[in-house]
Amino acid sequence: MIISEENPVCRACGGPLYTYDHKKRVHKKAGGIKEWYLIPRMRCADENCECQTLHSALPDNLCANKHYDAGLIEDVVEGVVTSDDSETENYPCEDTMKNWKAWIAGNTTNIDGQLRSFGHRLLEFSVEFLNDSRSLLQELRTRISPGWLKAVSWLLYNHGHRITPLGRLKTTHPLFFAVNGETG
Numbered sequence: 001m002i003i004s005e006e007n008p009v010c011r012a013c014g015g016p017l018y019t020y021d022h023k024k025r026v027h028k029k030a031g032g033i034k035e036w037y038l039i040p041r042m043r044c045a046d047e048n049c050e051c052q053t054l055h056s057a058l059p060d061n062l063c064a065n066k067h068y069d070a071g072l073i074e075d076v077v078e079g080v081v082t083s084d085d086s087e088t089e090n091y092p093c094e095d096t097m098k099n100w101k102a103w104i105a106g107n108t109t110n111i112d113g114q115l116r117s118f119g120h121r122l123l124e125f126s127v128e129f130l131n132d133s134r135s136l137l138q139e140l141r142t143r144i145s146p147g148w149l150k151a152v153s154w155l156l157y158n159h160g161h162r163i164t165p166l167g168r169l170k171t172t173h174p175l176f177f178a179v180n181g182e183t184g
């Protein structure tokens with residue numbers, strides 16, 4: 001059991017959070033290896049704060065809503081790891097890998113929008129760069145390699161956003177998936 005050691009602050013008021021409880025989360029690595037994380041769920045200490053939801057501190061090797069290692073997902077998306085690798089044989093299965101690629105491809109616009117909104121402040125991207133029409137996600141994939149998926153996931157999640165789950169993408173952008181021929 002790995003206990004995440006994060007010390008986050010409230011997104012609404014910036015004040016300290018206290019640990020409300022802990023939740024178990026599975027972390028799957030290549031080859032079907034599983035690790036269990038005990039993730040603290042935090043609550044704002046100020047009872048008058050507008051934000052009274054529970055915050056889960058996400059370890060940086062996990063993506064929100066994904067149980068597989070972010071490094072492994074990234075390798076699959078980049079084509080570094082394929083279903084031919086014996087290490088990943090059956091774990092994850094080919095359909096899962098296909099879904100990860102569709103998940104990132106379908107989120108590019110969403111991620112670009114989020115990155116633009118805080119890229120200048122947090123990532124020290126220049127104004128010229130932010131006004132450029134090229135994809136920031138694409139740029140990050142070349143700048144932070146390996147590690148872009150962890151970075152993007154962490155950044156979005158800790159600012160109250162997330163990489164939209166594939167199932168949700170398919171209902172909001174069905175045309176994209178029809179064009180790209182992704183199913184399942």
Ligand SMILES: [Zn+2]
Nearest residue numbers: 010013044049
């Ligand atoms: Zn607060």
